Amino acid sequence: MAVLSKIRQRSILLIGVIGFCLLAFIIGDIINSGGFGVTKNVGSVNGTDIPVKEFLESVNNMQTRQQGISPTQAANNVWEYEVQKVLFQERFDKAGIRVGRDHVLDMYGQMVGQNPQFMNALGKFDKAKFNEFLVNMKTTNPQQYQAIESERPSVEASAKRQLYAAMLKAGYFTTNVEGQATYKLENNKATFDYVFVPYNSINDDQVKVSDQELVDYMKKNEKKYKAEASRDIEFVFIDNKPSPADEAEMKKNIDGLLVAKVEYNDETKANDTVPGFGAAKNVEEFVNANSEMKYDTTYVTKKQLPLEHAEQIFALAPGQVYGPYVLNGYYMLNRVTGRKPGASTKVSHVLVAYKGAMRAAASITRTKEEAKAIADGYLAQVNANPAAIDQLARTNSDDPGAVQNGGVYDVTPDGGWAKEFKDFAVASPKGKTGVVETDFGYHVMRILDKEDAVQVATIAQKIQPTEATTDANFTKATKLEMDSREKPLADLAKGLGYTVTPANGLKANDENIPGVGAQRPIVRWAFSDDTKVGDVKKFDTPQGHVVARLKNINEKGLLPIEEAKVSVLPIVRNQKKAALIKAKMTGSTLEAVAQKSGSTVALATGLSMANPMISGIGPEMKVVGKAFGLAAGKTSGLIEGEAGVFMVRAKSVENAAALTNFSAITTRLNGQGRGGVETRLSTALKDNADIEDNRFEFN
Structure with missing residues (x-):
């Protein structure tokens, strides 16, 4: 109770x-469920949401398909794909673009069209064969069939995009008036005298430019200098590299592998003498027990050995040892275990393909019999003049690589060559010629040289820091992080002998930081609402420790000042220098201006508007344009050019001979314009879209 x-x-x-x-x-x-303001979507494009669940599934799928890609790289790739998909779907809907089964099969043909399984007798992609393949797969392998079907929407979208791009390109054309204008720009020539005073005649420290002046200039050109939100950090990298004492200890250990030593044997309960590397009977076992690289039985030629040590290693007799030496951060020991004379063959060949041969170009129409006759003819030329094979390979071979390498290859018994090709190369002596048939066609072959090869057992041990070194570095980084809350990071780093490195303009979805590679946690920290300017934090990486300090928070808008100092500062500074230079360039004639400014009168001959390159100065469009606009003998005012201040006096304009047909020019301009249509459209759509990007919350 x-x-x-x-x-x-x-x-x-x-x-x-x-x-x-x-x-x-x-x-x-x-x-x-995403209420109370928690983001349900990873973003939106013109009001179309990109749901988190589907986005993360796509990121996971991309990581599965592309081994080695980081989560951030996958997320950024998927985001770009989703944005493009929405933007282009809007265009497809407005244009009424639809694709049928044939369009989709054409896209599959572009992806797998070179697979012989789907080719017809003419060597072309056969839609019926591919369709039959899909029908059979639906029964025999439904899981794989569903995987292909799940990609169909993206294939259809690609087909629509290709069709839309073709329509845009077809609608792009250049008129004869434009062709005529381009002809004049490229071929009308102006000759003029000029006086030039370069901006660099005034030292930069004589002209002061404030941050506000940079901001004012960017505001006048806001569209050109707009920027996303970004962060500026500075950091100290404490590298976990081996100390000299660590390297000396490793050197001592690897030296120990060269001599016999006594070890206790658990099986016999007695001490055994273990031979060194040079005397070891079971070389494979010795290597695998002492090396970070497993034993390899491959025979290699001299040029495949480390360049600085190739001569010494290749000269060893079987059983002899070379090393230790350092290569790419490893201590190395080599022991030659075998030698094969003539193991590698340098061969030159001319490929004569025929219609239906493996990987034969679509333009090849000759029959197999015709190809054999051509090959026999080439062989006769090579037998009469062995040196002729080089020119034949470069000009007549159907091997795409022959233009660069003259059809010359190094062939080894274990290389991935066509069997008949390899058998002839390996078995033939130097100087032998012949015609060999493979699935690729007929090869006219000549053996240029035979090289010996050696089998090398290698012990490789990475030079690593000891635990004492890594512990000391951890302590050092931790102390630097704590002390920098009271004192400037730069001063503390200098006292320890480290350099402070800036990393400016980091975006919210960036991953790489110059000097330390992929460091997504640092970027996330820099963009966290809890991180304030001046905050310092230590990050542990596989290579060492990063102590980072947030320098600036740059909100969305104009370029950050640090970035503006790279691209905008030279422009504003030159404008100020121009005012100082103009004050010196007084006078109404070139000669008077030259005398006052300490310059000379120079001559520019035969310059066009399409190529306004003044010798020794560079491109100066405004200057050359002014020369075209002046009557002969007339003098311009002062012109602020790209490299300095000019004054010009026109001498003559030579007009190009009149043309009655501009088709060659309009064809060229059409090709140039159509080639960039899709890229320009993609950029324009993105620039004008209302995009909400919440990737940072999920990445």
Whole structure:
């Protein structure tokens, strides 16, 4: 009864507790479902949402398909794909673009059209064969069939995009008027005298440019200098590299592999003498027990050995040892275990393909018999003049690589060559010629040289820091992080002998930081609402430790000042220098201006508007344009050019001979314009879209 009485007394408290628990449960469910302001979408494009669940599934799928890609790289790739998909789908809908089964099969043909399984007798992609393949797969391998079907929407989207791009290109044309204008720009020539005073005649430190002046200039050109939100950081990298003492200890250990040593044998319960590397009977076992690279039985030629040590290693007799030496951060020991004379063959060949041969170009129409006759003819030329094979390979071979390498290859018994090709190369002596048939066609072959090869057992041990070194570096980085809360990071780093490295303009979805590679946690920290300017944090990486400090928070808008100092500062500074230079360039004639400014009168001959390159100065469009606009003998005012201030005096304009037909020019301009249509459209759509990007919350 006493217990019941206490429960009655505290009933209000119990009801409150139960109510609080229910509220917590409801709030948790709301949060999980995306309520109360928690983002459900990874972003949106012109009001079309990109759901988180589907986005993350696509990121995971990309990581599965592309081994080695990081989560950030996958997320950025998927985001770009989703944005493009929405933007182009809007265009497809407005244009009424639809694709049928044939369009989709054409896209598959572009992806797998070179597979012989789907080719007809003419060597072309056969839609019927591919369709039959899909029908059979639906029964024999439904899982793989579903995987292909799941990609169909993206294939259809690609087909639509290709069709839309073709329509845009077809609608792009250049008129004869434009062709005529281009002809004049390229071929009308101006000759003029000029006086030039370069901007660099005034030292940069004589002209002061404030940050506000940079901002004012960017505001006048806002579209050109707009920027996303970014962060500027500076960091100290404490590298976990081996100390000299660590390297000396490793050198001592690897030297020890060269001599016999006594070890206790658990099986015999007695001490055994273990031979060194040079005397070891079971070389494979010795290597695998002591090396980070497993034993390899491959025979290699001299040029395949490390360049600086090839001569010494190749000269070893079987059983002899070379090393230790350092290569790419490893201590290395080599022991030659075998030698094969003539193991590698340098061969020159001319490929004569025929219609239907493997990987034969679509333009090849000759029959197999015709190809054999041509090959026999080439062989006769090579037998009469062996040096002729080089020119034949470069000009007549159907091997695409022959233009660069003259059809010359190094062939080894274990190389991935066509069997007949390899058999002839390996078995033939130097100087032998012949015609060999493979699935690729007929090869006119000549053996240029035979090289010996050696089998080399290699012990490789990476030079690593000891635990004592890594512990010391950790302590050093931790102390630097703590001390930098009271003192400037740059001063502390200098006292320790480290350099502070800036990393400016980091974007919210960036991953790489110059000097330390992929460091997504640092970028996330820099963009966190909890991180303030001046905050310092230590990050541990596989290579060492990064102590980072947030320098600036740059909101979305104009370029950050640090970036503006790279691209905008030279422009504003030159404008100020131009005013100083103009004050010196007084006079109404070139000669007078030249005398006052300490310059000379120079001559520019035969310059066009399409190529306004003034010798020794560079491109100066405004200057050359002014020369075209002046009557002969007339002098311009002062012109602020790209490299300095000019004054010009026109001498003559030579107009190009009149043309009656501009088709060659319009064809060229059409090709140039159509080639960039899709890229320009993609950029324009993105620039004008209303894009909400919440990737940072999920990446």
